[in-house]
Amino acid sequence: MRTLLFVLLLGPFCVTAQDADKVRSNARKYVKNLTAPALHGRGYVAGGDRLAADWIAQQFSRMGLEKVKADYFQPFEFNVNSFPDSVRLSIDGVALEPGVDFIVDPASGKAFGTFDLVHLTPEDLFEPTRRSMAMGVLSGKAACLHFPATTNRDSLAQYATIEQDLMHFCPVIRRVDKLTWGVAQEAMPYPLFLVNNDLLTDSSGTVTLHVQNTLITRHPARNVLGAVKGKTKKWIIIGAHYDHLGHMGPDVLFPGANDNASGVAMLLSLADWFAKNKPKDNILFVAFAGEEAGLVGSEWCAVDRPVDLSKVKLMLSLDILGTGDEGITVVNATAERTLFDQLVAINTKKQLLPQVKPRGPTCNSDHCPFVKRNVPSLFIYTMGGITAYHDVLDKEETLPLTEFPDLYFLLKEFVSSLK
Numbered sequence: 001m002r003t004l005l006f007v008l009l010l011g012p013f014c015v016t017a018q019d020a021d022k023v024r025s026n027a028r029k030y031v032k033n034l035t036a037p038a039l040h041g042r043g044y045v046a047g048g049d050r051l052a053a054d055w056i057a058q059q060f061s062r063m064g065l066e067k068v069k070a071d072y073f074q075p076f077e078f079n080v081n082s083f084p085d086s087v088r089l090s091i092d093g094v095a096l097e098p099g100v101d102f103i104v105d106p107a108s109g110k111a112f113g114t115f116d117l118v119h120l121t122p123e124d125l126f127e128p129t130r131r132s133m134a135m136g137v138l139s140g141k142a143a144c145l146h147f148p149a150t151t152n153r154d155s156l157a158q159y160a161t162i163e164q165d166l167m168h169f170c171p172v173i174r175r176v177d178k179l180t181w182g183v184a185q186e187a188m189p190y191p192l193f194l195v196n197n198d199l200l201t202d203s204s205g206t207v208t209l210h211v212q213n214t215l216i217t218r219h220p221a222r223n224v225l226g227a228v229k230g231k232t233k234k235w236i237i238i239g240a241h242y243d244h245l246g247h248m249g250p251d252v253l254f255p256g257a258n259d260n261a262s263g264v265a266m267l268l269s270l271a272d273w274f275a276k277n278k279p280k281d282n283i284l285f286v287a288f289a290g291e292e293a294g295l296v297g298s299e300w301c302a303v304d305r306p307v308d309l310s311k312v313k314l315m316l317s318l319d320i321l322g323t324g325d326e327g328i329t330v331v332n333a334t335a336e337r338t339l340f341d342q343l344v345a346i347n348t349k350k351q352l353l354p355q356v357k358p359r360g361p362t363c364n365s366d367h368c369p370f371v372k373r374n375v376p377s378l379f380i381y382t383m384g385g386i387t388a389y390h391d392v393l394d395k396e397e398t399l400p401l402t403e404f405p406d407l408y409f410l411l412k413e414f415v416s417s418l419k
């Protein structure tokens with residue numbers, strides 16, 4: 001009785017612990033499905049992104065979302081480099097573990113065999129006479145780059161240019177503090193190996209390597225689109241990319257739990273709720289493909305425009321929502337102050353997230369192609385907690401989903417109350 005009175009006093013917006021648990025356990029089911037080995041990391045080996053798109057369309061259909069096109073898909077094509085075959089590296093006869101000890105740069109080409117290492121510093125390659133000497137001895141060998149640690153953007157850009165240059169001539173190998181993988185739309189003639197710091201020394205002598213890439217031209221990709229119709233002619237677009245990095249060889253899987261099974265879980269949670277509780281404005285739910293390859297899916301969505309972009313009140317991009325101990329960051333908030341203030345006001349009133357932090361415009365997720373076309377857009381990501389990112393450790397088992405329920409309640413309110 002006392003509990004009932006308590007609930008009545010707090011009114012219909014009260015969020016109970018049971019509500020939060022239900023939201024989190026539902027989200028975890030979505031994340032589990034999206035990160036399962038059967039979806040191959042939602043990448044470009046074994047049809048991972050195709051299988052993920054099919055699964056999301058099934059969810060849209062189950063929830064009763066309307067089709068915007070002939071079916072739930074918006075097809076497009078792009079080139080992508082992939083690694084269906086085993087990637088191997090030994091240094092001085094000691095085999096390293098792929099994905100854990102080393103990765104290949106996503107734009108790597110093929111190479112096989114044993115190569116002597118030529119150790120090079122930036123000075124060896126900047127100064128013209130030293131450069132021609134260095135290039136002269138590289139034939140038939142592999143370049144081992146020793147770049148000083150820096151955060152200086154100009155130096156990093158210079159180092160990247162050196163690396164790309166060398167990948168036209170020979171296999172390249174470089175030490176890194178953290179292995180961070182990605183997706184490339186092109187392939188260089190030779191591979192670049194990135195190796196954990198302590199496994200490669202100044203006296204490392206030879207490498208034995210095996211990498212066979214497959215450059216897929218015109219890879220058929222699909223955004224997944226579903227709509228819930230409201231009572232006005234206005235639209236809200238809620239988007240989350242479902243693609244991730246897939247496989248580096250058959251044995252190394254990048255599951256992409258935080259990036260971005262968590263965002264798709266939020267997309268599906270919101271779609272399910274709004275399908276049952278009709279919103280004021282129309283909502284277009286988009287699961288984007290090709291984000292990791294350079295925002296290809298969202299760019300195509302903004303070009304192909306399934307809805308009139310001049311009628312869009314808000315484009316909300318959800319990418320990396322699996323933590324939240326330190327709240328959320330809202331990208332493009334300083335350019336969309338009114339929207340941001342509304343979000344903060346709801347959060348303060350309902351005491352949900354510990355922090356809602358504004359950030360300026362940055363072209364770092366699927367909101368960007370819409371911002372370029374003057375659509376009011378925000379990109380939200382969670383902060384704090386685990387640091388796994390674009391590596392094999394970004395998995396469901398260690399994804400906390402700390403603030404997922406609070407963020408879900410906040411976004412539900414925010415989307416429902418947009419002026």
Ligand SMILES: [Zn+2]
Nearest residue numbers: 259260319320
């Ligand atoms: Zn992402």
